[in-house]
Amino acid sequence: MAPRSPAQEGAAARTEASPARGRATIRDVAAAAGVSIGTVSRALNARSGVHAATRQRVMDAATALAYDPDRAARELSNRRAVSVGLSMAHGYRRLTPFFALFLERLSAHLAMSGLRVDDLPTGGDGLPVGDADAFVLLGAHPDDPRIGHLLAAGRPFVLVGRHPGVRGVAADDEAGGRLAAEHLLRLGHHDVVLLTGQPHAQAMADRARGFTTALADGGMAAPTRLVADDGSPLGAYRVLRAHLESGARPTAVFAATDEMATGCIAAAGDLGLQVPADVSVIGFDDLPEIGDGLTTVRQDFEALARETVALLHEALHGDEPRSVRLPVTLISRGTTAERR
Amino acid sequence: MAPRSPAQEGAAARTEASPARGRATIRDVAAAAGVSIGTVSRALNARSGVHAATRQRVMDAATALAYDPDRAARELSNRRAVSVGLSMAHGYRRLTPFFALFLERLSAHLAMSGLRVDDLPTGGDGLPVGDADAFVLLGAHPDDPRIGHLLAAGRPFVLVGRHPGVRGVAADDEAGGRLAAEHLLRLGHHDVVLLTGQPHAQAMADRARGFTTALADGGMAAPTRLVADDGSPLGAYRVLRAHLESGARPTAVFAATDEMATGCIAAAGDLGLQVPADVSVIGFDDLPEIGDGLTTVRQDFEALARETVALLHEALHGDEPRSVRLPVTLISRGTTAERR
DNA sequence: TCACGCGTCGTAAACGGTTACGAAATTGAT
């Protein structure tokens, strides 16, 4: 055997820290850290039996070399790919900009953590299928059959949303609703409309609740409540336009979604109302392609994706279900103004 | 993660023809065919240097054992996964229902053919990135920089759409436009509006051209042309509503997209017009979630996906670029009627 | 008959990881 001899550097330069060609392999990292490949594997995979200091050295070497484990090799060795299946309420078809953006971030995080996306969102109204090792559920309602199905089958999954007793991650929708209300209160508004999508969706309910309770706490009358069941810009447009045409002149509207906010702005504009001069509009999500000057409650998509894969790992590991609520912030831009 | 314990039964039984447990490997096939694994690999991969009779025996053994090569092992050995990158014009964000449905079908076909989806749609306005071996371009406009970029870089790709000189697949949009026009002609309409999305998109242009030329051929006046640049239901709604409010009373409207057709129907309805009694509406695409009674021009999504992967294989193989045009059919449902 | 070439095929070494096993080093108790 060849004990790690300092003499090797003299002979051949091929054991250098930087890989001769192509991507760094586990062996490059081992050489750089001065340990064996076994140790590197253990350190990187958070296995026990490796000294903290050694682990740190390995980590440093790995990041220095931009080490990125080869998925094929890992799968081959593990005799099975850990794959995650994405399941959306109505397949790809109801893919809202929100989920689209989330998916984009998610796939990046998934790739980094060695997980592999097996199926693109699918399943239609049906149950999640396929032999994925874990699932991510998107757009599930409280009575979504997929939840019970997965629970009963004992398959690991994480819900993007909130549901009692199931592992899930979601923004703090209620706090977001409160933020919106407080913002409006601060600006002196008093006649306000609250527009949500399907009211039995948990997120919608939470945002609405936060909004109305904060309004009440501020001593304001209850907002008039409008709903556009499909949550689309067009739905929002029609429902708000109808309300406006009936003579109502709210000073502000809180749309539970950026998408719906765009519909609101269009409706107001078509009726000759200026935003924010005549009516303030505030949205929710902070979608990049929409947030062009829109005051909104921002969700942290990066965190959402990050926590989703963290929970995924926990689910795969059989940990106790945990539910994480992400903080949310208000971004004040150009669509809200003081009531005059 | 809990690795499944591999078969650890009888020691001696491992050289049998039928795999002890789990999937058959190349060694099982070799044993069954009475040759070595090297020969099996060569035979199955159509490499030269294997006798025809031997090849046949190997093939038979392989099918008998339902041999399915392990992707991870193959990728590891080849040092490269054949991966395809999906690139969409604006990342996921402009993911229309059309592309969503297409992607759903595409991923199924891709999986069947051993290709692997490397990246979910990404890139924003940027160029396709990543080390994918081939790309699928979605939503590209004639002047899309991605096309030139990929062409210059000599990377294999297929365009979902039509562009002179590049390998691509698309529905026969022009024929679809003609079909729509002929349908309207047959029903006796004469005052017709044509509503498209971004007019410089190839598909929009083709549909419009087919429609107007067929109308002209039928001896009808040119349609009044409306455009909703974002192609959204709301955009369609507003533009058609404005037109209707200006006093126009077309007897029929051809929306270049099912999505836009929904906006048209809503606009007509909000103005007290019955569909199809007062105005006929005809769409394009035949999206399942929309085609609820909508007369439309149907695209064959299955064929679209199938041809895409076929072209992908050709691209990978370095074949001459080929462009396929898929036939299209008119589905007459409840939103068109005879002009009265 | 011998050498040579060619077409077939088997052997073994990769590919880049994981992990069982045991050796070495460290610790603690006596």
Next chain:
DNA sequence: ATCAATTTCGTAACCGTTTACGACGCGTGA
């Protein structure tokens, strides 16, 4: 200081495939 118990780590064997290389058998030309 000695020895056992316990960490920590290195070695090597796998996972299933591809492919370079060499061995072998068989015709052919001399």
